[in-house]
Amino acid sequence: MLVSLTSTTPVATDLGYLLHKHPDRVRSVDVGFGRAHVFYPEATAQRCTATTYVEVDSSGPTRHRKERRAQGLEPYVNDRPYAASSMLSVALGRLFGTAMSGTCEARPELVAQPLDLEVDLPVVPLRGGPEMLRRLLDPLGYEVECSPIALDSVFPAWGDSPYVSARLAGRQTVRSVLEHLYVLLPVLDDAKHYWIGPDEVDKLLRRGGDWLSSHPESDLIARRYLRLPTFTREALARLAEAGEDADLLDSQRDAAEQAAELPIRLGEQRLEAVLEAVRNVGAGRVVDLGCGEGRLLERLIVEPAVTSAVGVDASMGALKRAGKRLRLDQMSERRRERVQLLQGALTYTDSRLRGFDVATVVEVVEHLDSERLDVFAEVVFGHVSAASVVLTTPNREYNANFERLDARGLRHDDHRFEWTRGEFEAWARGISERFGYGVEISAVGPVDPVHGPPTQMAVFRR
Numbered sequence: 391m392l393v394s395l396t397s398t399t400p401v402a403t404d405l406g407y408l409l410h411k412h413p414d415r416v417r418s419v420d421v422g423f424g425r426a427h428v429f430y431p432e433a434t435a436q437r438c439t440a441t442t443y444v445e446v447d448s449s450g451p452t453r454h455r456k457e458r459r460a461q462g463l464e465p466y467v468n469d470r471p472y473a474a475s476s477m478l479s480v481a482l483g484r485l486f487g488t489a490m491s492g493t494c495e496a497r498p499e500l501v502a503q504p505l506d507l508e509v510d511l512p513v514v515p516l517r518g519g520p521e522m523l524r525r526l527l528d529p530l531g532y533e534v535e536c537s538p539i540a541l542d543s544v545f546p547a548w549g550d551s552p553y554v555s556a557r558l559a560g561r562q563t564v565r566s567v568l569e570h571l572y573v574l575l576p577v578l579d580d581a582k583h584y585w586i587g588p589d590e591v592d593k594l595l596r597r598g599g600d601w602l603s604s605h606p607e608s609d610l611i612a613r614r615y616l617r618l619p620t621f622t623r624e625a626l627a628r629l630a631e632a633g634e635d636a637d638l639l640d641s642q643r644d645a646a647e648q649a650a651e652l653p654i655r656l657g658e659q660r661l662e663a664v665l666e667a668v669r670n671v672g673a674g675r676v677v678d679l680g681c682g683e684g685r686l687l688e689r690l691i692v693e694p695a696v697t698s699a700v701g702v703d704a705s706m707g708a709l710k711r712a713g714k715r716l717r718l719d720q721m722s723e724r725r726r727e728r729v730q731l732l733q734g735a736l737t738y739t740d741s742r743l744r745g746f747d748v749a750t751v752v753e754v755v756e757h758l759d760s761e762r763l764d765v766f767a768e769v770v771f772g773h774v775s776a777a778s779v780v781l782t783t784p785n786r787e788y789n790a791n792f793e794r795l796d797a798r799g800l801r802h803d804d805h806r807f808e809w810t811r812g813e814f815e816a817w818a819r820g821i822s823e824r825f826g827y828g829v830e831i832s833a834v835g836p837v838d839p840v841h842g843p844p845t846q847m848a849v850f851r852r
Contacts, residue, residue: 391444391471391478392512394431395567399505402438406430407497408564409440410488419484423447423470423583426481444481446471473515473553476576476583483572490568490597500564502761507567509558513539516554517580523556526574529605529738531765532560561765569597577614586617591625603629604704604735630706656835657685660845663834664752664780665689667849668696671778674747677702679736679770680754684712691716691729698728702743704735737765739773749776753845756783756805763817771825771850779827779850781818782834784808787841811842818848827852 397405406413413433419426424446432439470477483490494501509532516523520536527534535557538550562570573594576582594602594615602608612625664686668676673695678686681701690699703709709731713719716729734740736754743749749770758766770779784801786808796803809817815831822829827850833843 391446391474391481392441392510393474393478393482393571394439394441394508394510395564396437396439396508396510397505397564398437398508401435403433403435404497404500405438405440405505405564406433408489408494408500409486410494411440411485413438413440417485421477421481421484423477423480426485428485442478442481442485444478446477469513469515469553470583473513473579474511474575475515475579476581479572479575480584482568486568490565490572492565502563502759504561504563504761504765507560507562507564509556509567509571511556511558513553514556514575515552515579515581517552517578520554523554523578525607526577526611527558527570529607529734529740530560530566530570530601531562531738531769532558534558561768566601570601573598573602573611573615577611580614582617586621588621590616591621591628594625595628601735601738604733604738606733606740656844659835660752660782661686661689663832663845663847664750664782665693667780667847668693668748668750671748671780671849671851673697675745676700676748676750677743677746677774677776678750678752679743679774680751680757681712681731682708684715684731686750686752687712687729688715691725696728698730700730700732700743700746702732702734702736702740704733706733709733736769737762739769743774746774746776747778749774749779751779751781753782753784755781756802756808759806767821767824771821771827775825777852780847781850782845782847783814785814785842785844785846786810788835788838788844790841791838791844809846811846814846814848818850822850 395405403413409428411417411428413430417428421444424444426442426444428440428442430438430440469475492501514523520538523536524534537555539553539555540546541548541551594612598611602611605611608629609626613622616622616625668690673693675698676690676696677700678690679702681687681703684701687699687701690696701709701712703712712731718726718729721729732742734743736751737758751770755763755766784805786800787810789795789799789801789808792801795801800808818829818831821827829851830849832847832849834845834847835843837843
């Protein structure tokens with residue numbers, strides 16, 4: 391049973407710090423059903439690979455059973471020593487528990503740093519076929535290569551086995567990759583090879599809490615990972631409860647930001663500026679990334695130049711409020727066909743978001759951690775790749791004119807940063823060069839002679 395994790399981000403041997411395993415040594419641990427080892431087939435500054443190799447004693451449990459019953463050859467002839475299953479998840483948890491907790495005392499700055507990572511899984515049991523692999527991994531930002539394994543190479547007419555060889559590639563943190571593998575390996579297999587108790591719910595939420603709630607297949611993941619309906623219902627209820635708490639906090643924060651900007655009616659001016667930019671680029675099919683409660687969508691669906699409008703947000707609560715704002719249940723069938731609301735995150739690729747004429751990103755980017763900006767850029771400008779992108783963000787310099795700000799001097803306590811005019815222009819120019827867009831930067835709202843406008847807008851065109 392094998393899985394290899396490779397970093398190609400210089401200095402690639404930093405992978406050893408993050409995994410807490412030195413490239414010059416072999417690390418081995420007992421895992422109950424056998425023994426697991428970590429070693430490095432290659433370790434250079436350009437490319438470093440850590441391979442986990444698990445030796446499974448597939449007949450051990452049978453030998454130790456007190457009650458021996460006739461079970462045929464199944465306990466002795468099975469795929470457990472070879473196929474990446476829940477046993478590999480257990481081994482990863484045992485070997486890399488510290489890495490999955492986000493701890494790296496030697497190099498703490500590396501933990502949140504996305505790296506160019508590759509995952510090789512020579513044999514993966516796949517219940518649901520290659521499409522299942524992509525359904526689970528595409529939204530997490532991976533490029534997926536999948537090759538079927540023949541049932542018997544001597545008899546090709548027998549067709550393919552339920553196993554594939556898989557390679558995943560993406561810009562991820564090491565912690566995220568380990569958590570994705572830990573949760574999704576048993577989901578792909580649709581089986582667990584150990585006793586399932588109530589603590590499995592806590593394990594799922596601990597390792598999937600940061601990404602599972604926004605994953606479009608969260609129900610399927612919970613059902614396959616937990617196996618038992620009672621545990622599945624509990625996990626989904628806890629995810630929903632956490633989401634509702636986050637939605638309430640977001641609403642309170644949004645209200646505070648709107649109160650700060652109310653005297654100049656900045657919210658209305660911003661939406662009108664974005665709508666005018668959408669018209670100027672020709673409109674057509676528009677996707678509003680981070681649509682929130684649907685204020686821009688409300689305008690887009692009545693705009694003659696817009697043929698269809700899709701709103702995307704990570705929050706199900708926000709999408710529900712958007713649906714009420716748009717009165718989807720009262721829309722005529724003809725107009726309803728032009729509107730769609732989707733749950734999704736802007737740091738994960740999603741095939742549903744490709745092929746649009748215009749993408750709008752209104753007051754969203756500042757809510758991302760700065761180390762996730764590269765991933766955001768890859769998703770929006772590389773993957774979604776709309777013909778035009780309209781993006782707005784606050785101008786931090788203008789905050790000198792506001793009385794209501796948080797303790798850091800920002801407009802919203804969920805803002806991770808706010809750019810000055812120079813910082814925003816440098817970022818936008820870098821995006822245009824990197825992804826092949828032209829860019830025009832303009833002001834939104836009243837322009838202060840010293841501090842500039844309250845909002846800055848960039849319109850990117852291919």
